[in-house]
Amino acid sequence: MKKLFFLILISSFFTVSSFSMGPFAGQKMIGNHPESMAISADSVALENEFVKIMANSTACSNAKTSGFGTRVIVALEQITIESSKGKIRLNRGNVAAFLIGESYKTPVGAYFEVAFKTNHPPLKSPDEWIEPLKNTIVYEDNQIRVFEERLAPGDTRELHSHAQRVVVRLNNVQLTDPRTKPDGSPGGGIQVPNTVRFAEPMVHVVKNLSKDTPLFNVVIEYKLPKKS
Numbered sequence: 001m002k003k004l005f006f007l008i009l010i011s012s013f014f015t016v017s018s019f020s021m022g023p024f025a026g027q028k029m030i031g032n033h034p035e036s037m038a039i040s041a042d043s044v045a046l047e048n049e050f051v052k053i054m055a056n057s058t059a060c061s062n063a064k065t066s067g068f069g070t071r072v073i074v075a076l077e078q079i080t081i082e083s084s085k086g087k088i089r090l091n092r093g094n095v096a097a098f099l100i101g102e103s104y105k106t107p108v109g110a111y112f113e114v115a116f117k118t119n120h121p122p123l124k125s126p127d128e129w130i131e132p133l134k135n136t137i138v139y140e141d142n143q144i145r146v147f148e149e150r151l152a153p154g155d156t157r158e159l160h161s162h163a164q165r166v167v168v169r170l171n172n173v174q175l176t177d178p179r180t181k182p183d184g185s186p187g188g189g190i191q192v193p194n195t196v197r198f199a200e201p202m203v204h205v206v207k208n209l210s211k212d213t214p215l216f217n218v219v220i221e222y223k224l225p226k227k228s
Contacts, residue, residue: 045112045196050120050222051166053112053196060115063103070144071098072114074168074218076194079109093170093218095146097139112196114166114220116144123222124164126201132160135219144220151215156207165221168196173210191215 045055052059052068060068063084073081075090083104088096090111098104132149134157139146149167151157156178175189189206208215 046198048198050117050164051198052115052117053166054115055112056110058104058106058113060113061104061106063101065115067117067119068115069100069118070116070141072096072116072139072144072146072220073098073104073107074112074114074220076110076112076170079107079111081105081107093148093216095138095218095220097141097146099141110194112168114168114196123224124201125224126161126163126203128161128203129224130159130161130203132157132162140223143223145223146218146220149215149217149219151206151208153208153210153212153214156205159203159205161201161203162199162219163201163222163224165199165219166196167199168218168220169193170218171213171216173208173213173215175215176207176209177205178207179205191217 043055043057044052044059046053059065060071065071073079073090073096075092075094078089078091081088081090081096081104083096083098084102085098088104090096096104134151134155135147135149137145137147153173169191170193171191172193173191175191177189206215
């Protein structure tokens with residue numbers, strides 16, 4: 001009888017615990033946006049032949065991580081990085097780049113670690129190259145450049161090009177290409193905060209359809225080899 005009572009007690013405990021933990025048990029929201037709750041801490045947010053991107057964790061913090069070169073931390077909230085270059089404090093949207101030979105400790109907080117693979121396939125090029133305007137470059141080396149992609153509400157970035165790139169979205173806005181949507185209706189460019197994607201080369205026009213929210217992305221773009 002005592003054994004039966006003990007089993008019922010244990011069963012009741014786990015039933016109550018499962019309800020109290022909720023559907024996101026064991027997961028950590030990236031920043032303060034509920035759209036990101038599906039991504040758990042210490043997870044690979046995205047990986048392909050070019051990059052490995054960690055959410056709220058690091059995989060390439062050592063000075064020489066085999067198979068990886070430049071690494072970029074993109075902050076989604078205020079974080080501090082202790083590194084071989086000293087202590088680095090970042091606010092949301094700020095970046096810190098580390099070359100081979102530079103190391104850092106895994107920060108605490110919400111961020112993406114974007115690590116570029118050294119043995120990647122040949123880079124692709126857009127059909128033509130038109131430098132995008134209204135962006136601010138915050139970091140550049142021989143292989144990549146990092147820029148803040150900003151566009152005021154209702155504003156348009158005229159025809160411009162992109163190479164292969166990583167895009168970290170920070171604001172919730174809807175974009176469109178007026179060439180294909182002349183009536184101003186939404187295109188497919190919904191920017192969900194605190195998400196990341198790898199984008200292929202393209203040439204396009206972008207309009208921010210938001211009436212009150214500016215576009216704010218951090219773009220880490222490959223630099224195309226100069227034609228001889």
